[in-house]
Amino acid sequence: MLDIREIGRDPEGFRHRLARRGAVPGLDELIELDARRRALIQQGDALRHAKSEAEKGMRTADKQGAEFAAFRDQMRTVAADIKRVAEEQKATEAQLDELALVLPNVPDAAVPDGTSEADNAVRRVWGERPTFDFEPKAHWAIGEALGGLDFAAGAKITGARFTVYRGALARLERALASYMLDLHTGRHGYTEVLTPFLVNADSMRGTGQFPKFRDDAFETTDGLVLVPTAEVSLTNLHRDEILEAEALPIRYAGWTACFRREAGGYGRDTRGLIRQHQFQKVELVHLVAPDASEQALEALTGHAEAVLQGLGLHYRVVDLCAGDLGFGAARTFDLEVWLPGQDAFREISSCSNCRDFQARRAAIRYRAPDQKKPQLVHTLNGSGLAVGRTVVAILENYQRADGSVVVPEALRPYMGGLEIIA
RNA sequence: GGAGAGGUGGCCGAGCGGUCGAAGGCGCUUGACUCGAAAUCAAGUGUGGGUUCGCCCACCGUGGGUUCGAAUCCCACCCUCUCCGCCA
Numbered sequence: 485m486l487d488i489r490e491i492g493r494d495p496e497g498f499r500h501r502l503a504r505r506g507a508v509p510g511l512d513e514l515i516e517l518d519a520r521r522r523a524l525i526q527q528g529d530a531l532r533h534a535k536s537e538a539e540k541g542m543r544t545a546d547k548q549g550a551e552f553a554a555f556r557d558q559m560r561t562v563a564a565d566i567k568r569v570a571e572e573q574k575a576t577e578a579q580l581d582e583l584a585l586v587l588p589n590v591p592d593a594a595v596p597d598g599t600s601e602a603d604n605a606v607r608r609v610w611g612e613r614p615t616f617d618f619e620p621k622a623h624w625a626i627g628e629a630l631g632g633l634d635f636a637a638g639a640k641i642t643g644a645r646f647t648v649y650r651g652a653l654a655r656l657e658r659a660l661a662s663y664m665l666d667l668h669t670g671r672h673g674y675t676e677v678l679t680p681f682l683v684n685a686d687s688m689r690g691t692g693q694f695p696k697f698r699d700d701a702f703e704t705t706d707g708l709v710l711v712p713t714a715e716v717s718l719t720n721l722h723r724d725e726i727l728e729a730e731a732l733p734i735r736y737a738g739w740t741a742c743f744r745r746e747a748g749g750y751g752r753d754t755r756g757l758i759r760q761h762q763f764q765k766v767e768l769v770h771l772v773a774p775d776a777s778e779q780a781l782e783a784l785t786g787h788a789e790a791v792l793q794g795l796g797l798h799y800r801v802v803d804l805c806a807g808d809l810g811f812g813a814a815r816t817f818d819l820e821v822w823l824p825g826q827d828a829f830r831e832i833s834s835c836s837n838c839r840d841f842q843a844r845r846a847a848i849r850y851r852a853p854d855q856k857k858p859q860l861v862h863t864l865n866g867s868g869l870a871v872g873r874t875v876v877a878i879l880e881n882y883q884r885a886d887g888s889v890v891v892p893e894a895l896r897p898y899m900g901g902l903e904i905i906a
Numbered sequence: 907g908g909a910g911a912g913g914u915g916g917c918c919g920a921g922c923g924g925u926c927g928a929a930g931g932c933g934c935u936u937g938a939c940u941c942g943a944a945a946u947c948a949a950g951u952g953u954g955g956g957u958u959c960g961c962c963c964a965c966c967g968u969g970g971g972u973u974c975g976a977a978u979c980c981c982a983c984c985c986u987c988u989c990c991g992c993c994a
Contacts, residue, residue, distance in 0.1 A: 525956055529963040536963090539975060543924055552974090559974040703946085726916095858953085 485845045486525025486587055487512030488518045488580075501590045504806035506599055509587055517580045524573040531569060535562045536885070585689070586696045589841040591806045592815040604818070605805065610789065611798035613822055614881050621887075622825035623879040624756035627653060629887050630905060645746065645761045650700045652905040653875065656891075657764060659898035660871050660878075661739050664766040664791050668868055672787045674737035674768065679717035681740055682708040687720040690846030692812035692838075699747045702761075710743035714767035715865040719842055722771060727850040727857045733769040733780065737868065739764065757872045758830065764871040770864040771848065774840065777862035781837040788833040788868040795892045797877050798822040800829055814839045817866075821873070825880040832873045 491498045492515050502509050507836045538559050545552040565691060596605045605779050627633030632653025638646035649657055668674040688694035693716065695863050700709040711717055720737045727734075751758035768787060785801065792799045804816040813836035820829035840860040843849070849858035882890040888906035891899050 492981085525963080529979070530954060533962055539924070542974070556974040563974070 485584055485839065486590065487840075487844065488514065488584060491515060492518060497589065500589065501657070503587060504591050504597065505809060506807050514580065514583045514587075515890050517576055517583070521573065521576045521580060524569055524576060528566060528569045528573060531562055535559060535566065538562065547585055568801045577772045585845075588811045589809075589814050589838060591809055592837070592839075594813055595809065596803055596805045599807035600805075603805040603871060604808055605803040607797075607801045607803050607817070609800040610793060611822075613798055614824060616824065616883075616885075618885040620824035620880060620883060622756060623823075623876040626825075626873075626879045626883050626887065626889065627757075630889070631637065632656075632905070635756075641763075645759065647757060647760060648766045652899070652902065654903070655899060656875055656878065656895070658869055659895050660874050660900050661764060661766055663726070663794075663895055664868055664871070665739055666738055667791060667794065668737040668766070668768060668787060672735070672737075672790070674735045674787075677718060677721070677738045679711075679714060679721075679738055679740060681711055681743075682723065683711055683716055683720065684708060687716050687723065690720045690723050691716045691842050692845060698812065700745050702743045702745055711766060712744050713739055713742050713865075713867075714738040714740040715769060718767060718769040719771075719848075719865065720846060720864050722848045722861075723846040725848060727771070727848070727861065729851050729853055731775070732771060732850055732861065734769075736769045737766060738769070739766045739871075748882060757876050760872060762875075764867050766865045768835075768868040772864070773850065773852070774859070774862050776890050777837050777839060780862070780864050781815060781817065781835060784864055784866045784868075785819070785835040788819055788835055788866050791833070791869050791874075792821060794894045795874070795878065796894075797874075797881055799832070810834070810836060812836070812838045812841050814841065819867075819869070821877045823877060824883075830873070830876075832877065833867040833869045836864060838863045838865070 486498070491511055495511050495515060499509070499511055532867075538555050542552060542555045542559070545555060595744070596603065598604065612885040624633060624635065630651075630653065632650050634648040634650060641648070665676055669676045682704065685694055685707065688698075688701065693712060701712055704710070712725040717740065718738050721736070722734070741762055743762050746759060746761060757763070768782055768784055770777075770780045789799070789801070799819055799821045802818045802820055804813075804818060809816055816834055816836040818831050819833035819835070823830050839862050842863045843860040848861050848863065850861050852859045878892060878895075879889055882892065884890065886906075888904050890904055891902055898901060
């Protein structure tokens with residue numbers, strides 16, 4: 485959520501910066517509603533003040549006397565007025581929320597202009613494309629041939645876009661998650677956190693998925709939501725909290741399954757593991773002081789990159805343009821891994837600085853040493869990495885002519901020493 | 907799932923219809939005392955909102971209700987604890 489007061493101070497500036505994302509939002513109604521809200525608060529406060537004055541009079545008045553009766557009648561009207569104004573205020577705030585909660589974050593000044601993926605700026609490239617003396621296959625063909633990826637079984641027991649892993653490939657998923665967590669906790673200073681895979685609607689609102697992207701989520705009949713990413717559970721861990729300055733920065737690494745309905749995503753990546761309703765991911769979350777978030781995004785991106793480097797996978801870092809930025813992000817670096825089977829770079833990690841956008845929604849604050857009032861923290865998140873897509877990358881990059889797949893060295897200790905999946 | 911107890915400020919804990927944003931204690935901050943520290947004494951110490959920057963208003967798990975008036979009474983929900991049942 486954006487600061488409405490800030491918007492009111494500079495509507496044109498906000499309109500301009502938000503327009504970089506594509507849609508031009510109507511901010512006038514928002515500003516008008518906020519003004520009305522404030523007027524109603526003043527009205528209500530004045531009425532409540534009158535009420536407490538009358539109440540003071542009643543305390544001392546003779547309960548049988550005429551004075552008491554007069555006060556009581558006065559209180560009756562004031563109470564009715566209070567109720568009326570409060571209802572109006574509630575309705576106004578509901579309207580205000582409806583608008584404010586669906587406004588996306590403002591892109592950082594450094595974000596490149598553009599309207600689509602095609603306008604993203606490649607910042608750096610690591611490693612080189614592997615060469616093959618045969619035609620490299622797509623991961624689904626490799627996995628199926630190895631008997632390790634069973635798409636038909638997934639479709640049977642659950643439905644489309646669910647996959648069953650078997651044998652060495654099932655273990656590969658598990659090995660990757662362990663490898664990633666060990667790297668981040670052992671070398672990058674993260675605390676490992678294992679969270680529930682179900683969260684409540686407040687958490688979804690806190691990180692920005694609700695209300696705008698409600699259709700993308702799987703919801704249970706108990707009113708809980710399957711997490712689309714551990715970003716939700718990890719960031720909301722500190723919802724409605726005031727942190728001590730010494731507690732920052734906070735760095736969490738969490739593994740979860742992630743669930744996405746991919747509503748509207750049908751037709752894209754229908755084959756293979758790229759776009760599933762359920763996948764595993766190791767997520768990295770930072771909570772930092774505002775002046776530290778830019779640096780933290782660089783660090784977080786580096787931590788995600790370290791996984792790809794450790795696995796020897798060729799990738800590039802892309803600075804998302806304004807039009808391609810996610811809802812809550814002010815700046816995002818995507819990591820795109822090279823997939824020989826598709827002859828393309830594909831996203832395997834997305835690292836974002838949300839600044840105070842999520843913190844304002846989720847009320848995550850800290851006691852800044854030089855400030856009287858608690859200040860909003862900045863939140864960041866990034867995949868470190870999407871595990872399923874990492875399996876894809878390994879299958880396609882480490883495949884051999886005979887259909888076997890070499891296990892990257894870093895993973896072998898997690899695979900019981902296995903060197904070749906055949 | 908059943909029975910019972912309970913949710914109050916950073917923590918503990920009073921409060922049982924008006925004088926309660928809320929006693930008391932702990933913690934923390936500042937000052938006094940001291941060479942310094944401890945002890946002691948004194949003062950301060952929640953969050954959010956509005957503001958004509960004097961102040962004003964709201965918040966006692968959440969949401970409703972009763973009442974002139976609710977932390978206090980009623981209803982629903984959420985959460986915690988104890989016991990029973992079921993279960994990986």
